[in-house]
Amino acid sequence: MSEWQQAWTAETGVRTAQELFRRAFGAEPDGVWASPGRVNLIGEHTDYNGGLCLPIALPHRTYVAASARSDGRVRMTTDIGTEPVWEGTLAELAPRKVSGWVAYCGGPAWALTGAGVAVPGFDLAVASCVPLGAGLSSSAAVECAVGLALAQLAGHRLDAGDADRARLAALCVRAENEVAGAPTGGMDQAASLRAQAGHALLLDCRDGSVEQVRFDLDAAGLALLVIDTRASHSLADGQYGARRAACERGAARLGVTTLREVTDLNAALAALDDDEVRRRVRHVVTEIGRVTDFVAASEAGDWATAGRLMDASHDSLRDDYEVSCVELDVVVAAARGAGALGARMTGGGFGGSAIALVRPEKMETVAHAVRVAASVRGLPTPEIHLAIPSDPGACLIEP
Numbered sequence: 001m002s003e004w005q006q007a008w009t010a011e012t013g014v015r016t017a018q019e020l021f022r023r024a025f026g027a028e029p030d031g032v033w034a035s036p037g038r039v040n041l042i043g044e045h046t047d048y049n050g051g052l053c054l055p056i057a058l059p060h061r062t063y064v065a066a067s068a069r070s071d072g073r074v075r076m077t078t079d080i081g082t083e084p085v086w087e088g089t090l091a092e093l094a095p096r097k098v099s100g101w102v103a104y105c106g107g108p109a110w111a112l113t114g115a116g117v118a119v120p121g122f123d124l125a126v127a128s129c130v131p132l133g134a135g136l137s138s139s140a141a142v143e144c145a146v147g148l149a150l151a152q153l154a155g156h157r158l159d160a161g162d163a164d165r166a167r168l169a170a171l172c173v174r175a176e177n178e179v180a181g182a183p184t185g186g187m188d189q190a191a192s193l194r195a196q197a198g199h200a201l202l203l204d205c206r207d208g209s210v211e212q213v214r215f216d217l218d219a220a221g222l223a224l225l226v227i228d229t230r231a232s233h234s235l236a237d238g239q240y241g242a243r244r245a246a247c248e249r250g251a252a253r254l255g256v257t258t259l260r261e262v263t264d265l266n267a268a269l270a271a272l273d274d275d276e277v278r279r280r281v282r283h284v285v286t287e288i289g290r291v292t293d294f295v296a297a298s299e300a301g302d303w304a305t306a307g308r309l310m311d312a313s314h315d316s317l318r319d320d321y322e323v324s325c326v327e328l329d330v331v332v333a334a335a336r337g338a339g340a341l342g343a344r345m346t347g348g349g350f351g352g353s354a355i356a357l358v359r360p361e362k363m364e365t366v367a368h369a370v371r372v373a374a375s376v377r378g379l380p381t382p383e384i385h386l387a388i389p390s391d392p393g394a395c396l397i398e399p
């Protein structure tokens with residue numbers, strides 16, 4: 001039998017964050033807020049091209065225990081760092097003044113303040129069961145949970161409706177881009193704040209609009225394995241920016257604002273003289289088409305086609321976009337070989353996680369095959385999670 005990695009229950013998450021808070025600050029927090037990690041079903045590296053993507057929120061969430069302070073000072077602690085507590089002022093939580101986990105945890109304070117929200121000083125403790133750096137968006141889970149907490153400490157509920165959540169998501173994107181310095185595109189924060197249980201979030205990155213697409217794995221007789229290869233994706237930093245820049249060069253050459261505006265792929269490819277840019281453009285444009293096709297296939301219950309689209313997405317990311325790596329290719333091939341309907345890398349790439357869509361009776365076989373394949377190649381043993389479109393997602397939990 002497989003050991004499936006489990007998400008914390010809300011109770012465990014709240015207790016862990018509260019205990020961390022008590023140990024660090026010797027007091028009870030005003031409240032505990034949570035926001036989830038995500039996996040993207042399909043539509044990779046499309047968000048910063050104004051394209052479509054289709055993430056689901058995971059049951060794995062980040063929990064933030066926080067209290068307001070009246071002296072404008074800030075103290076933050078987290079379960080991941082070796083540094084015990086960071087202490088400073090609100091003014092220090094700004095681009096180029098902080099880095100590492102402090103930038104991810106403190107960035108939302110800067111973004112909210114910039115948007116006119118009167119964020120007070122605060123004490124804050126972060127505890128998370130979202131695997132770190134596994135392509136499951138621990139970064140957005142932190143930003144969104146902190147964003148919810150600080151907005152509420154400032155007297156704003158930014159989780160009431162989708163319009164508020166969209167606004168907060170945009171602020172968390174600013175925090176990640178400008179304070180943490182990661183040039184990511186916005187899918188992660190939208191998934192963390194706007195995805196609903198039993199649904200995938202069809203996000204149109206051209207205008208930020210969303211559609212809830214029913215994705216009920218149980219009802220469909222399916223399971224989704226999330227395979228964390230445990231290959232670090234730290235190499236992604238420069239590479240991610242390089243992919244973005246290639247897309248921008250392609251769009252400029254084609255005279256469009258974003259690659260979303262490309263309507264005739266063959267004409268576009270013929271107009272591009274740089275082979276690298278041509279392949280990047282081909283990935284983005286075909287991937288956006290695969291999102292639409294995946295939604296149609298899933299709505300028709302045609303999971304064989306949905307699986308083939310996942311396979312095609314992986315192949316395009318590997319060959320045209322060149323963001324896969326041996327660890328991802330090995331587990332994807334093993335999952336397919338063991339009977340998955342489809343499998344692909346998910347997230348930015350260069351390590352991190354893959355997903356496999358499987359019939360429940362094949363779960364054990366696929367998981368076993370994935371572990372054996374990694375071991376034969378001398379790669380780290382993957383950790384395998386079961387994805388369930390998460391309920392209740394991002395919210396205030398306590399009090």
Ligand code: ADP
Nearest residue numbers: 078100101104128132133134135136137138139
């Ligand atoms: P991921 O795929 O997990 O989002 P990223 O590289 O985008 O990977 O973000 C990981 C970074 O987010 C960490 O290096 C850390 O700075 C921050 N982070 C994630 N989880 C936590 C946490 N529990 N506490 C503090 N910072 C965190």
Ligand code: MG
Nearest residue numbers: 137138139140
């Ligand atoms: Mg991230």
